[in-house]
Amino acid sequence: MADLDHILSRVVGPGLALLPSTMDTAKARVLLLAIGLQESRFETRRQIGGPARGFWQFEKGGGVVGVLTHPSTRKYAADVCKERGVEPTAAAVYPALERDDLLACAFARLLLFTDPKAIPAIGYPAAAWDYYVRNWRPGKPHRQTWDALYAKAVGAVS
Numbered sequence: 001m002a003d004l005d006h007i008l009s010r011v012v013g014p015g016l017a018l019l020p021s022t023m024d025t026a027k028a029r030v031l032l033l034a035i036g037l038q039e040s041r042f043e044t045r046r047q048i049g050g051p052a053r054g055f056w057q058f059e060k061g062g063g064v065v066g067v068l069t070h071p072s073t074r075k076y077a078a079d080v081c082k083e084r085g086v087e088p089t090a091a092a093v094y095p096a097l098e099r100d101d102l103l104a105c106a107f108a109r110l111l112l113f114t115d116p117k118a119i120p121a122i123g124y125p126a127a128a129w130d131y132y133v134r135n136w137r138p139g140k141p142h143r144q145t146w147d148a149l150y151a152k153a154v155g156a157v158s
Helices: 004-016 026-040 060-069 074-084 090-096 101-113 125-136 143-157
Strands: none
Touching: 004 026, 004 101, 004 143, 026 101, 026 125, 026 143, 060 074, 060 090, 060 101, 074 090, 074 101, 090 101, 101 125, 125 143
16 A cells, blocks of 8 residues: 555645645545545556556546536646646546546546535545545445545545
8 A cells, every 4th residue: 555645745735736725625635545545545547457547546438527527627627637738638638547646636636526515524434435435436335445544544634
């Protein structure tokens, strides 16, 4: 499992800096870390045996298209793509997620931003799980690993 201090300082912080400062909150950082741990343990950028890409495991026709086209995120997504030198299309963003961790982080935060409900308060792993599942819609969710990974994320941000 990756060093979460390193992920925070080299990926999450700089990835969130590509977005409006109001999107960089402790609640967002905890959830981004927890989801990254749940999805890839921050160890692989290409889903083993599947189509997802990046630490947060986005699929081309799912999260990538969703963030690029959602009314609340499409402008931010286009701005992030421009900053990272990526055409704001699913065909360009999808493979870039595997090599550009900051792009992947920004898209993960933008996916959370599409949810009209607020990110749950820190310290409520069940509410955070529900938020994650509602937004990521994982094919094979592993609830049994979430609480421990969420606790690691909380510890890293606190």
